[in-house]
Amino acid sequence: xxxxxxxxxxxxxxxxxxxxxxxxxxxxxxxxxxxxxxxxxxxxxxxxxxxxxxxxxxxxxxxxxxxxxxxxxxxxxxxxxxxxxxxxxxxxxxxxxxxxxxxxxxxxxxxxxxxxxxxxxxxxxxxxxxxxxxxxxxxxxxxxxxxxxxxxxxxxxxxxxxxxxxxxxxxxxxxxxxxxxxxxxxxxxxxxxxxxxxxxxxxxxxxxxxxxxxxxxxxxxxxxxxxxxxxxxxxxxxxxxxxxxxxxxxxxxxxxxxxxxxxxxxxxxxxxxxxxxxxxxxxxxxxxxxxxxxxxxxxxxxxxxxxxxxxxxxxxxxxxxxxxxxxxxxxxxxxxxxxxxxxxxxxxxxxxxxxxxxxxxxxxxxxxxxxxxxxxxxxxxxxxxxxxxxxxxxxxxxxxxxxxxxxxxxxxxxxxxxxxxxxxxxxxxxxxxxxxxxxxxxxxxxxxxxxxxxxxxxxxxxxxxxxxxxxxxxxxxxxxxxxxxxxxxx
Numbered sequence: 001x002x003x004x005x006x007x008x009x010x011x012x013x014x015x016x017x018x019x020x021x022x023x024x025x026x027x028x029x030x031x032x033x034x035x036x037x038x039x040x041x042x043x044x045x046x047x048x049x050x051x052x053x054x055x056x057x058x059x060x061x062x063x064x065x066x067x068x069x070x071x072x073x074x075x076x077x078x079x080x081x082x083x084x085x086x087x088x089x090x091x092x093x094x095x096x097x098x099x100x101x102x103x104x105x106x107x108x109x110x111x112x113x114x115x116x117x118x119x120x121x122x123x124x125x126x127x128x129x130x131x132x133x134x135x136x137x138x139x140x141x142x143x144x145x146x147x148x149x150x151x152x153x154x155x156x157x158x159x160x161x162x163x164x165x166x167x168x169x170x171x172x173x174x175x176x177x178x179x180x181x182x183x184x185x186x187x188x189x190x191x192x193x194x195x196x197x198x199x200x201x202x203x204x205x206x207x208x209x210x211x212x213x214x215x216x217x218x219x220x221x222x223x224x225x226x227x228x229x230x231x232x233x234x235x236x237x238x239x240x241x242x243x244x245x246x247x248x249x250x251x252x253x254x255x256x257x258x259x260x261x262x263x264x265x266x267x268x269x270x271x272x273x274x275x276x277x278x279x280x281x282x283x284x285x286x287x288x289x290x291x292x293x294x295x296x297x298x299x300x301x302x303x304x305x306x307x308x309x310x311x312x313x314x315x316x317x318x319x320x321x322x323x324x325x326x327x328x329x330x331x332x333x334x335x336x337x338x339x340x341x342x343x344x345x346x347x348x349x350x351x352x353x354x355x356x357x358x359x360x361x362x363x364x365x366x367x368x369x370x371x372x373x374x375x376x377x378x379x380x381x382x383x384x385x386x387x388x389x390x391x392x393x394x395x396x397x398x399x400x401x402x403x404x405x406x407x408x409x410x411x412x413x414x415x416x417x418x419x420x421x422x423x424x425x426x427x428x429x430x431x432x433x434x435x436x437x438x439x440x441x442x443x444x445x446x447x448x449x450x451x452x453x454x455x456x457x458x459x460x461x462x463x464x465x466x467x468x469x470x471x472x473x474x475x476x477x478x479x480x481x482x483x484x485x486x487x488x489x490x
Contacts, residue, residue, distance in 0.1 A: 017241070021216070024216075024219075028215075054068070054069075089131055092127070093124070093127055093128060093131065096120070096123060096124045096127060097124060099120065100117075100120050100121065100124060103116070103117060103120065104117075140207075140208065143208065144204060147200065162285070165282070165285045165286065193270040193271070193273075193274050194270075195263075195266045195267050195269075195270035196267050196270055196271060196274075198263065199263045199264065199266070199267040202259070202260075202263055206256060209260075211253055211256045211257065211260070213245075213253065217242050217244065217245060220238065220241050220242055221238055221242065221250070221253060221257075224237045224238050224241065225238075225254075225257075235247065235250055235251065235254070238250050462484075462485060
């Protein structure tokens with residue numbers, strides 16, 4: 001009874017764990033789909049804004065953005081190719097699982113069938129593990145690239161912020177933020193505090209924020225660790241709830257998690273100090289910027305006064321230039337009218353010369369046309385003579401070929417008639433042999449139609465009358481009844 005109770009309790013716990021897993025996975029999937037839809041909307045908006053502001057043909061800096069557009073096109077094609085490959089791999093795994101379900105519909109309790117199922121399960125498991133390992137490596141690479149890109153963006157934002165605060169005309173600000181090359185993916189940690197760089201390097205070397213474990217195993221580990229408040233007893237519970245991990249792996253993960261917590265606290269403290277330092281630097285820069293702003297405002301007022309005086313001088317200069325321009329335009333108009341009259345006179349003179357040249361050209365063209373027609377006529381006559389000669393030659397060749405074909409047909413017809421004659425002789429011989437055989441085995445039987453109406457022997461035995469046997473008084477005796485169809489057969 002006790003064993004049965006423990007078994008029921010174990011089954012209930014397993015069912016609760018399975019239900020909790022399904023609920024957790026469902027919630028995670030829902031959150032993932034919501035996040036994907038949100039990101040998809042953001043991507044569409046960014047693409048629209050990018051196409052409008054960067055890649056538009058009306059953009060003055062389109063040539064500078066062409067390399068960026070080419071890189072984006074290549075990345076899009078690569079992403080589509082990766083999506084197709086991923087879909088093919090998932091279809092392959094789905095096909096293997098469907099095949100396994102099909103085999104399970106017709107279970108045969110034989111060792112061969114069990115071995116076959118084992119092979120199919122091993123193939124499915126190896127394929128899924130290879131797929132998960134490939135995706136894990138790709139995600140880790142993407143996370144590293146994302147982390148590197150985020151750090152580069154932070155560095156650029158910091159520089160932009162410094163440039164904005166410094167101003168364009170502040171010499172001291174130029175000393176504060178000297179130009180420096182952009183940090184690359186290899187030296188980006190140089191701009192970070194040592195504790196943050198060490199923490200990032202630790203995560204990169206040990207498999208990320210879960211220490212190389214998947215989401216479910218790591219969350220199960222944290223659940224039992226928090227429930228037992230870090231006491232060693234939770235290791236046994238983890239060993240039971242995470243059957244895919246050994247005790248040594250769980251202990252190593254506990255050591256990693258302790259190191260992770262310590263380094264994370266150190267990183268947070270370092271970031272807090274770094275933010276305080278940056279805040280103080282920002283306040284110093286703001287104070288310097290205020291002084292610079294006042295000086296800049298004073299210089300702007302002086303510039304505006306000087307510009308106003310210069311504009312008055314330019315206005316007077318433009319007025320004098322306008323008068324000179326009007327006089328110059330009158331002179332140019334008179335010269336243009338005089339030039340137009342000269343051109344009209346020259347044009348009338350050129351018209352006569354042009355008509356004379358046109359007449360000469362017409363005569364030359366007519367002469368060339370006649371000469372060309374004579375040449376075409378000569379070529380046509382030569383072509384007709386050549387075609388006639390070809391036709392005669394073709395007739396001679398056709399006559400020779402026709403006679404040869406006729407001889408070949410007559411020969412083949414004679415051979416065919418000869419073969420038909422031989423077949424007819426063989427058929428006549430065959431019929432003669434069959435006639436001789438029939439004459440030797442022929443049997444004559446007289447027809448008697450009256451036999452069809454006569455009763456058979458079985459029917460005669462059925463209708464035969466059965467009377468009492470012997471003489472005298474018949475005594476009644478108990479015996480089994482004999483069917484009428486069996487009476488008289490003994």
